[in-house]
Amino acid sequence: MIKLLYGRMFRDGLDQEHGLARDRVQELARRFADVQDEVRRRRAAGEYGFYKLVDQGPTVNAIRTFADGLGQAHDHILVLGIGGSALGTKALLNALRPPAWNELDDERRDFFPRLTVLENVDPTSVKAALDRIDPRRVLVNVISKSGGTAETMAQYLVVRGWLEQALGAAAYRHLVFTTDPTRGALRELAQRDRIATLDVPPEVGGRFSVLSPVGLLPAALVGIDIEGLLDGARRALERAEIDDLLQNPPALYAALHWEADTSQRARIHVLMPYTDRLRELAEWYRQLWAESLGKRVNRAGHQVHSGPTPVAAVGATDQHSQVQLFMEGPFDKVITFLTVESLGVDVEIPRPSSGSELPAELAYLPGHTLGELLQAECEATSTALAQMGRMNCTLRLPDLTAATIGEAIMFFQLATGYAGVWYGIDPFDQPGVELGKRLTYAAMGRAGYEPMDSHPSSATDEA
DSSP states (O other), X not given: OOEXXXXXXXXXXXXXXXXXXXXXXXXXXXXXXXXXXXXXXHHHXXXXXXXXXGOOHHHHHHHXXXXXXXXXXXXXXXXXXXXXXXXXXXXXXXXXXXXXXGGSOTTTTTTOOEEEEEOSOOHHHHHHHHHHSOGXXXXXEEEESSSOOHHHHHHXXXXXXXXXXXXXXXXXXXXEEEEOSSOSHHHHHXXXXXXXXXEOOTTSOGGGOTTSHHHHHHHHHTTOOHHHHHHHHHHHHHHHTOSOGGGOHHHHHHHHHHHHHHHHOOOEEEEEESSGGGXXXXXXXXXXXXXXXXXXXXXXXXXXXXXXXXXXXXXXXXXXXXXXXXXXXXXXXEEEEEEESOOSOOOBOOXXXXXXXXXXXXXXXXXXXXXXXXXXXXXXXXXXXXXXXXXXXXXXXXXXXHHHHHHHHHHHHHHHHHHHHHHTSOTTOOXXXXXXXXXXXXXXXXXXXXXXXXXXXXXXXXX
């Protein structure tokens, strides 16, 4: 079970000057009744669709059947997607499969396929991937809820041509689409070309979809326990039903971060896992927090331009890059340390085999392990930040199992949903992203949109 340690959010846990007043948590707890009521009302009205993802037995069975059957006829999975259609899959692979998965031989991968996620339209990345993958042995999972995402559909057309050049009419057998159940270009193509499909629940937005077929199919194909993921997510959801704020970790996390933003102007929210295995989870969180909470208007239609800025960091690496800023820069940040009690592996730091004495400044290292050093550095960084008056908290994971990662994913999704209520905005739309999409279509010459040069700007200024 995930634990939230939050004492270093308050002045009495910091330098007695900065941070939240201790009595603010009681006021937040009093106001939480209204927040919880609003979440429940909106769930009943059809929002917060990601809550339902813990109950998708038939879908899980279908994914498992596909993964155990046709899925294992391929030795490489190529995922085409962007944003929420890619980041969650990368986080699952990074956390739950051995490091450098694609570099391992078949036996060390237990004969599960390699997995590549193409999340951009950079031609250097796309060409390099297609050059190293055998089209005869690949399964391509195209993911777009709308079925019309420009980047993903451009990838699809390129990859479809690559498959057809190698396989001819059999190309469709190497494709599976994950998309809206009834509409969109991908659904139309699937029906026309008899391509296998899985549905993205219409009520679940892309950045909340990792525990839907969007993330579950690629995960199952590489041997991740998808039932375990949902068991852990269910555990997080059960805790979110508690009406006492101090016993409801995701709600408390959202409340404290909102309070830090609005009362202390701490508008930069850093997620810093102390393991490389959660590096991609921090990247996934960055999209979730940014796209959900960064809004021009609130639910009443008033301009608010609200939203914290999420930052991803990794310990101990970023102790040697970003932490100087966190420690001595503006008091505008909250740092969340993400730690794992048991990484499942450790490496001892040996003494020199020659028996020679180490310099005095290195003598403390032998006899310990890299895991102990990593843990000590995390605690030291948290303590140092506290002494400098910098708000921070810790999310402590017991291990890196599917259930724990599922719980962590649902924790952050729940926290995002609660934060939307505290900020008074809709955490499920993305009007700013849609504007960029329309301008992309215009730049590419799609009919029905004004050309980009009809809007005077300084975009052509050069130096």
